[in-house]
Amino acid sequence: MIPRSDIEALMAPPEREIDPLDIIIEQNKSRLTELVPVRHGRMSESPFTYYRGTAGPMAADLATRPNSGVMPLICGDAHIGNFGYFASPERNLLFDLNDFDEAGRGPFEWDLKRLAASVYLAATDNGESEDTATTLAEKTSKYYRRTILRMNEESALERYYTKVNTDTFEELIKEEYKPLFDKFEKKARTRNSEQALHKFTVTDESGQPRLVDQPPLTMHHDEIGDDALQELWKHYLYSARPDIRYLLRNFRLRDHVLRVVGVGSVGTRCFIALLQDRLKNPLFIQIKEAQDTVLHSYGKIEQTSESLGFPDRPMGNGFRVVAGQRVMQSQSDPFLGWIEGVPTRAGGTTDYYVRQFRDMKGSINLSALDRDGLKQTAKVCASLLARAHAQSRHIDDIAVYCEADKIFDQHLGKWAHDYAQICTRDFHAMKEAIDKGRLPVQYAL
Numbered sequence: 001m002i003p004r005s006d007i008e009a010l011m012a013p014p015e016r017e018i019d020p021l022d023i024i025i026e027q028n029k030s031r032l033t034e035l036v037p038v039r040h041g042r043m044s045e046s047p048f049t050y051y052r053g054t055a056g057p058m059a060a061d062l063a064t065r066p067n068s069g070v071m072p073l074i075c076g077d078a079h080i081g082n083f084g085y086f087a088s089p090e091r092n093l094l095f096d097l098n099d100f101d102e103a104g105r106g107p108f109e110w111d112l113k114r115l116a117a118s119v120y121l122a123a124t125d126n127g128e129s130e131d132t133a134t135t136l137a138e139k140t141s142k143y144y145r146r147t148i149l150r151m152n153e154e155s156a157l158e159r160y161y162t163k164v165n166t167d168t169f170e171e172l173i174k175e176e177y178k179p180l181f182d183k184f185e186k187k188a189r190t191r192n193s194e195q196a197l198h199k200f201t202v203t204d205e206s207g208q209p210r211l212v213d214q215p216p217l218t219m220h221h222d223e224i225g226d227d228a229l230q231e232l233w234k235h236y237l238y239s240a241r242p243d244i245r246y247l248l249r250n251f252r253l254r255d256h257v258l259r260v261v262g263v264g265s266v267g268t269r270c271f272i273a274l275l276q277d278r279l280k281n282p283l284f285i286q287i288k289e290a291q292d293t294v295l296h297s298y299g300k301i302e303q304t305s306e307s308l309g310f311p312d313r314p315m316g317n318g319f320r321v322v323a324g325q326r327v328m329q330s331q332s333d334p335f336l337g338w339i340e341g342v343p344t345r346a347g348g349t350t351d352y353y354v355r356q357f358r359d360m361k362g363s364i365n366l367s368a369l370d371r372d373g374l375k376q377t378a379k380v381c382a383s384l385l386a387r388a389h390a391q392s393r394h395i396d397d398i399a400v401y402c403e404a405d406k407i408f409d410q411h412l413g414k415w416a417h418d419y420a421q422i423c424t425r426d427f428h429a430m431k432e433a434i435d436k437g438r439l440p441v442q443y444a445l
Contacts, residue, residue, distance in 0.1 A: 002066050007404050010109060011411035013418050015064045020057035020426050021433055023298065027056055030291060031267030032223070032258075037442035038216060039266035044434060044441065047420070048121040048366075050427040052081055052263040055102050057426070058114060059299035061419075067107035068401060072392030073308065073327055075385070076102025076295045077264065078111040079118035080366065083381045085188035087360035088331045093185060096164050096329050096384055098361070101265065103324025104293040105307040108389050108398050115385055116140045116416040119378045121423065122366050130417065132371055138413035140378045145402035145409070147386035152399040159390045164330040177376050180368070188362025196358045197282040201255075201274065209282070211257045211274055217445060221258035223269055223345050229256055232287070232339050233273075236354050239322075239337035251275040251283055260445070261288070269350065272357055284357040285335065289350055290317035316340040318351035328388035333359070 002010045024043075028036045043053040051058075055077040075082070075097055082099040116137040123133035151159050200218070201209040213219045224232065233253060237245050256273040260266055269289040276282055296303045305315040308323045318338030326332045339352045364377055389398060401408065433439045 002068055007401070007408055007411050009066065010068060010401075011415040012065055013415070014061035014422075016061055016422075017064055018057075018060050018298075020054060020060075021430060021439075023057045023060060024054070024430075025439075028267065032269065035216060035260060035267040037440040038260060038445050039263075040430075040434060040439045040441045041443040041445060042263045042266055044427070044431055044443075046125050047424045047427040048118070048125040049263055050430060051118060051121050051420075051423050052079055053266075054423070054426070055114075055264055056294040056298045058419075059102075059110070059294040059297075061422075062107075062110050062113065063299045063301075068109055068397075070108050070394050070397040070401070071105050071301070071307075072108055072389050072394045072398070073103065073324060074106040074108060074111045074295070075100060075324070075328060075388065076104055076106060076111070076293055078115045078385055080115060080122055080378065080381055081118065081363070083384060084364070085185065085360060085362040086333070089334045093189060093360055094164060094331060095380065096331075097388055098329075099262075100321050100324040100328065101288075101290065102293045102295060103321060103328070104295040104301065104303045106295045106299060106301050108394070109401070110295075110299070111385060111389070112141065112144055112382075112412065113415060113419070115144075115378075115381060116412050117419045117423070119374065120416040120420045123371070123374055124420065126367060126369065126374065128371055128374075133420070134413045134417045136371070136375055136378055137416035138409040139375055140382045140416075141409040141412040142406075143379045143382035144386045145405075147383045148390060148395065148399050148402045151387065151390040152395050156393075159387070159395075162330060162387060164384060164387065177373055180373065181364070181376075184362060184364050188360050191358045191361055193282040193284050193358060196284045197274075200272075209254055209274060209276070211255045211272065213257070216442070217260045218257050218272075220256075223258060224256070224271060224342075226256075229253065229271075229273065232342060232352070235339045236287075236337045236352075239319075239339070240354075241334060241337075244334055244337075248275075250277045252277075256287075259286075261286075269344070269352070285354060286357040287339070287352050287354050290321045290338070290353050291350065292317060293320065316351050318353040321353045327391055330387065 043050045084098040085095050088094050119140045120133040120137045123136050200211055204210045254274045254276055256271050259272045261270050271287040273285045295301045305313040318340050322336045322338050333355045335356045337354045341349045344350050434441045
C-alpha cells in the first residue's frame with residue numbers, strides 16, 4: 001500500500017516482467033482459433049486500437065508496482081472507448097460505462113490510469129501533440145477527482161440514485177459541441193431490433209427469418225448448436241429478473257450466429273440470438289463469453305463473491321460481469337443474466353453473460369473529435385468513472401487521494417505520457433511480429 005502523501009510512488013512507471021506479446025499469445029489459446037487473426041488485425045491498426053486490446057498486459061504491468069490498497073469494485077478496462085450510449089428500461093437514452101468483462105475488485109487508480117492513458121493515445125492518434133495529450137490526461141484526472149470529492153459529500157442513497165442520461169451529458173459539454181454529439185445520439189437511437197432484423201436477416205423458404213452468414217464476422221457455428229442453445233436459454237432464465245422471465249415467455253428462439261465484437265473481445269465466444277413474439281416482432285439478445293478477469297489472471301488481485309456482496313455464492317465469471325454492470329452503471333439493461341459451466345468444443349467449460357443487442361447502443365466517434373471535443377468527452381467519461389467508483393463504501397479512502405489536487409493530476413498526466421510511449425513501442429513490436437509471421441493476421445475486418 002502507498003500512502004496518500006507519496007503520490008509520486010503511486011504513479012511510478014511499471015517494471016515490466018512479462019513480454020506483452022507473450023500475454024497476447026497466451027490469451028489466444030482460450031479463443032476461437034479462426035478468429036485470432038482478426039483480433040491481431042484490429043489491434044494492429046494504431047497504437048490506440050492496440051491499447052484497447054491489451055487490458056491483460058496492462059494489468060500485468062500495473063501489478064509490478066505497489067498500489068493504493070483502496071480496493072472498490074472497478075471496471076478493469078475503463079478506456080475512453082468503453083463508454084457509450086444505450087437505452088434505459090424507460091426508453092431514455094443513457095451514456096455510461098458499457099463494458100464490464102474485466103470488472104472486479106481492484107485498486108481504484110488502475111481504472112483511472114487506464115482511462116488517462118487512453119485519452120492520451122486517442123489524442124495522439126488524432127494528430128495532437130504530446131504536450132496537448134498530456135494536458136488532456138491531466139484534465140481527465142481533475143474531472144475524476146472533482147466528482148469524487150463532490151459525491152463524497154453526498155449520502156450513499158444520493159450517490160446510488162444519481163442517474164446519467166443524455167441531458168446530463170449535454171450539461172457537461174460546451175454549447176458549440178452539442179450539434180456534433182447530437183449526431184452520435186441520433187445514430188444510437190436508430191439502432192434497435194427492427195433495424196437489426198432488416199440488416200442481419202433474410203427470409204427462408206418457410207417464411208422464417210434467418211440470420212445471414214458474413215464470415216468471419218458473422219456465421220453459424222457449431223460451438224453452440226440449436227439444441228444446446230435451447231438448454232442454455234433455460235439456464236439464463238433462472239438468472240433473469242422475474243419480470244423479464246415472464247416477458248420472454250412471449251418469445252421463441254428463431255436463429256443464432258457467432259458474431260465478432262470489439263477489439264479486445266475478438267476471438268471470445270459471442271453469439272447473437274434472434275427471438276420473435278407471436279406477431280413476429282423481433283428481439284435480439286447477445287450471449288457473450290465471460291472469461292477470468294485480467295485483474296485476477298494478470299493483475300494478481302484475488303476475486304471473491306464476497307467483494308460483490310454475496311459471501312455465500314460461488315464466484316462465476318458470468319455472474320461477476322453482471323454484478324459489476326449493475327453496481328457501476330446508473331441504470332442497467334433489464335435483460336442481464338448469466339449462464340455458468342457451459343462445455344466448449346475444445347474441452348473444458350466456460351461462462352456467459354446475456355444482454356440485449358442493439359438496444360439504442362452507440363458510441364462516440366473519437367477520430368471525429370478535435371482537441372476540445374476530446375476534452376469534453378474525457379470530462380464526461382472521468383465523471384462517470386468517478387460516479388461508478390463512488391458506489392463503494394471505500395469512497396472516503398479514494399477521496400483522501402483526490403485531495404492532492406494538481407499534484408495528483410500532474411503525476412497522472414506524466415504517467416499517461418510515459419505509459420503511452422511504452423504502448424506505442426509495444427504496438428510496433430506487434431507489427432514486427434506480424435511481419436515476421438509470428439502472429440497470424442487478417443486485416444480490414
